[in-house]
Amino acid sequence: MSISLHAIASHLALRAGRVLQFLWSGWAGLAAICLLAAIWQAGHETYGPFILTSPLETLRVIGHLVADPKAWSIASLTLQRALTGFLLVAGTGSVIGIAAGYSPASMRLVTPLITVLMGVPPIAWIVLAMIWFGGSDATVRTVILVSALPVVFLGAARGITTRDRLLDRMAEAFGAGPIRRFLTIGLRQTTTTLFPALALALGTSFKVAVMAELLANAGGIGGALADARVNLDIAQALAWVVIAVILLIAVEYTLVQPVKSEIDRWRHAAQPWGVKR
Amino acid sequence: MSVLSLKNVSHAYLGRTILDGIDLDVACGEIVALVGPSGCGKSTLAHIAAGLTEPKSGRITRTYKRHAMVFQDPALMPWATAAGNIDYGLRLAGMGRAARQEYVMAAAAQVALVPDDMEKFPIELSGGMRQRVAIARALAVKPEFIFFDEPFTALDVALRRRMQNLVMDICIDGRLSGLFITHDLYEAARVAHRIAVLDTRGNGVLGMRTMAGTPAQRSDAAIFDWVQTALEQDTAFRHIHDVDERQLA
Ligand SMILES: Nc1ncnc2c1ncn2[C@@H]1O[C@H](COP(=O)(O)OP(=O)(O)O)[C@@H](O)[C@H]1O
Ligand SMILES: [Mg+2]
Numbered sequence: 001m002s003i004s005l006h007a008i009a010s011h012l013a014l015r016a017g018r019v020l021q022f023l024w025s026g027w028a029g030l031a032a033i034c035l036l037a038a039i040w041q042a043g044h045e046t047y048g049p050f051i052l053t054s055p056l057e058t059l060r061v062i063g064h065l066v067a068d069p070k071a072w073s074i075a076s077l078t079l080q081r082a083l084t085g086f087l088l089v090a091g092t093g094s095v096i097g098i099a100a101g102y103s104p105a106s107m108r109l110v111t112p113l114i115t116v117l118m119g120v121p122p123i124a125w126i127v128l129a130m131i132w133f134g135g136s137d138a139t140v141r142t143v144i145l146v147s148a149l150p151v152v153f154l155g156a157a158r159g160i161t162t163r164d165r166l167l168d169r170m171a172e173a174f175g176a177g178p179i180r181r182f183l184t185i186g187l188r189q190t191t192t193t194l195f196p197a198l199a200l201a202l203g204t205s206f207k208v209a210v211m212a213e214l215l216a217n218a219g220g221i222g223g224a225l226a227d228a229r230v231n232l233d234i235a236q237a238l239a240w241v242v243i244a245v246i247l248l249i250a251v252e253y254t255l256v257q258p259v260k261s262e263i264d265r266w267r268h269a270a271q272p273w274g275v276k277r
Numbered sequence: 278m279s280v281l282s283l284k285n286v287s288h289a290y291l292g293r294t295i296l297d298g299i300d301l302d303v304a305c306g307e308i309v310a311l312v313g314p315s316g317c318g319k320s321t322l323a324h325i326a327a328g329l330t331e332p333k334s335g336r337i338t339r340t341y342k343r344h345a346m347v348f349q350d351p352a353l354m355p356w357a358t359a360a361g362n363i364d365y366g367l368r369l370a371g372m373g374r375a376a377r378q379e380y381v382m383a384a385a386a387q388v389a390l391v392p393d394d395m396e397k398f399p400i401e402l403s404g405g406m407r408q409r410v411a412i413a414r415a416l417a418v419k420p421e422f423i424f425f426d427e428p429f430t431a432l433d434v435a436l437r438r439r440m441q442n443l444v445m446d447i448c449i450d451g452r453l454s455g456l457f458i459t460h461d462l463y464e465a466a467r468v469a470h471r472i473a474v475l476d477t478r479g480n481g482v483l484g485m486r487t488m489a490g491t492p493a494q495r496s497d498a499a500i501f502d503w504v505q506t507a508l509e510q511d512t513a514f515r516h517i518h519d520v521d522e523r524q525l526a
Contacts, residue, residue: 010396166352172329173346174366174418184365188356266356266398 018261053235061239071224078209078220079247081137085144086205090198092145093152098190100153101160102182110153118150122208126215135218143212148201155197159190191263199256206248279340280305280422280454281326286335288321295321296479299335303422306451308444308492310465311458313475314519319458322475323424326456341454344422345415349430351407353399359410360385360395366418384417388443405436409443416447423455429464441467445492462507462517466500468492474513484513 037055044054053061065071100107125146129139163186171181213222221244228237261268281303288296295318303309313319324330326337327344345366353362363384367377385395388409399407408428415423425444429437445468447453459465465472466488474483488495488503507514 166348166350167354169329170346170348170352171365171369173327173348173424174369176369180369184369185354188354263356266400269398270400 022257050234053238057235058238058242061235062242065239065243074220074224075243075247078206078213078222078244079251081140081213081220082144082205082209082247083251084137085141085209086148086202088141089145089148089152089201089205093149093197093201094156094190094194097153097156097194098160098186101157101190102186107157107161114150114153117146120146122147122211123215126212129212130216135216137218139216139218140209140212140220144205144208147208148204151197151204152194152201155194156190159193160186162193163189195260195263199252199260202251202256203248206244206251210244278305279303279338281341281456282338283322283326284336284338286322286325286332286337288318288325288330288332290321294479296325296332298481299475299479301326301473301482303454303456305454306448307470308448308455308457308468310469310472311456311475312460312462312465312472312514312517314477314516315460317475317477318479319460319475320426323426323456323458327424339422341421343418343420344424345418345420346424346426347408347411347415347428349427351399351404351411353407353410353414355399358396358398359390359402359406359413362399362410363395363413363417365414370418380417380419381413384413387416387447388413405432405440408432408440412440412443412447421453423453425455425457425459427458427460430459430461437464444468449493460517462504462514463500466503466507467495474517477516477519484511486511486513 040052040055044052049057096110100110122143125143126139129142133139133142167185167189168181171185176184209220210222210225212218213220214226215222217223217226221240224240225237228234228240279302281301283299283301286296286299286301287294299322301309301311301322311319311322321330323346325332327346328337328339354365357365360381363381364377367380372380381395385391390406390409390413394402394406399410402410412428429440432440441464444455444457448455448468457465457468462472469492470488472486472488474486476483486507489499508517
């Protein structure tokens, strides 16, 4: 009884510590945002409202947009496209990368293809996808897939190729077949390199989604930005940029960070309190 | 009755013969030490005996139900706590959660790990504690046979002694058999019932020496004398300290 109480208490302390850590990083983020706003304001005062609207004015426009249900559907369209595109690239890239990591022959085959893929500018893919799919979700998803695939692939493949083979041996000695070895040892080791790659791919997904929407005239935040450009409405354009960034940050902190802190729990265990950030 | 028996086993890596004509028997409740210079094929032989490596030829008979292995490197999963690591073999065996917890606790107690250690990650543990966890992981599956592959080579002298005591305590009730690989003759003379000497080139077992009494009864003085005599007079041990770095894997 006392042991379990103790365990619960230490568990709670651990979680509380992590929340505090999180708030602390939020504090630092707030300071960074204030700094950015100050520079923005300085730019506004130098160049005037037609080049750069003030941060407060932009906030006011965001307030209007928040009250407008149409704006919500625009933002959620982009969010939906970015997330589905991200899931598509995460799934595809991980599967191909892991397979290549285990099989040196296919690694040799796929690596040049990935290099080619990295060499093609995203804009070229947007043109191709527009021709193939028009201004639809599929266009945006395709562009996300090809732009973020190399980074996910390399992250997954590197995780497998740099895995600790001793652990594989150990698992084998305890009677684990190839599949159990992969599920219990290989997959978990991949996260070390796959996870940063996925976080990067998520950012790429949002940026590419907005870009593809703008160029393919496919609605969403990119479409709204195109409208703002036509109307020379700088406040509107800046407001949408801020909203896109807020969406990315929201997804990052609800999806990426919790998983990351759970995966990296053992790394933090070795750090003394003062070093934890 | 022997629980593990190797008959005329040979093996080659990339055409280079590592082991040739190896015969070895381990009786029930017996610890056999396998000694030989580094690179002579001890690990390879253990892997063959455990079924991890397919031998080029020869016959292996195992009559025990379940085995476990302890390596020179603890080979712990860094992302799992000590408890999670000890649990690994049980999870692979598909055992229920409650039963597993019980087995983990029992194995931890055998190697003197306290509940506080169990929630720590390997990175937070010292080398000796990690090796304890590795031994507990092997014990947790309630094996009848344990392969020790130079398990204490990386530990300092005092710690190594403690770990040897641990192995002797575990094996004292005679239900556990094992193959204990080491290149330290003192270690072999301490923990084993019999000592097999592997030839430098892997050409068979050069000699098999039976130690007097059980490991637990043996005094340090007796062990010291035995090792000195063996090194001076027994031709089987002549090349035991030869090291050819080029041969090391
Ligand atoms: N996977 C492998 N491929 C090729 N050669 C190997 C491999 N594993 C071990 N060897 C070689 O086999 C010999 C015996 O190795 P090993 O069994 O590890 O020796 P020991 O455990 O006695 O030090 C060494 O010369 C080593 O270089
Ligand atoms: Mg070895």
